[in-house]
Amino acid sequence: MATQKEIMRKRASRVRRALKAAANGRPRLSIHRSSKNIYAQVIDDAAGRTLASASTLDTGLRGDLKTGADVAAAAAVGKLVAERAKAAGVTDVVFDRGSFIYHGRIKALADSAREGGLNF
Template sequence: MKFSKKVLLRLKNKNKKLKPAKYKLLKRNSLRGSMKGTLERPRLSVYRSNENIYAQIIDDITSNTLISCSTLDRDIKFDLKNGRTCNASRLMGQKLAKLSLRQNITKIVFDRGPYLYHGRIKALADGVRDGGVEF
């Protein structure tokens, strides 16, 4: 099911029976339908929880995860108090960029998922850009 943004907002506003989890799933699927990761330009998928943030670089053609990183990794966890800050996201983005450049990945497609491009998601994207990877 692929819906436009207008339809999603109409469903959210008018249909009070649409649960938040279902709305989130519809929004994610409508966004993901427009982007696919290839081997030349893989997809950077982001998941944000209340405590941590996780990111992985995925090749959608072969359904392989090429690189994964989170704020629970040893290098990042010892440098910070907790993983729910923008500084932690930026640091993780820089580490992810370093790992991707080791595997000769210089261009990616950014998939923010159902999250707004704001706060920790934006800090992660800025960290990846600072590391030398192009969107």
């Protein structure tokens, strides 16, 4: 029987395989969610480097947030990563939700990144 970790890894690889087929050279907005924090990175896979990143552990956000594990924190991270990506010259990305379901904190981060100016 497959463990939870194996199931998550398979789901993430399925999502990433479909994204790479549809990316057309665009960088990907990769999300990771833990029980206490949420992280976002804009990654250029062709060059193999991170163009912009944000998380609830950033000093600018840390003092403003009640906790790093709620929808408000995810929305703040989405807005911050969109600002940093636009400063790096990136407006079009593909959204990589990894093994996480598009609901709750993941959806809040995506919506605020769209409002911040990222297109996906």
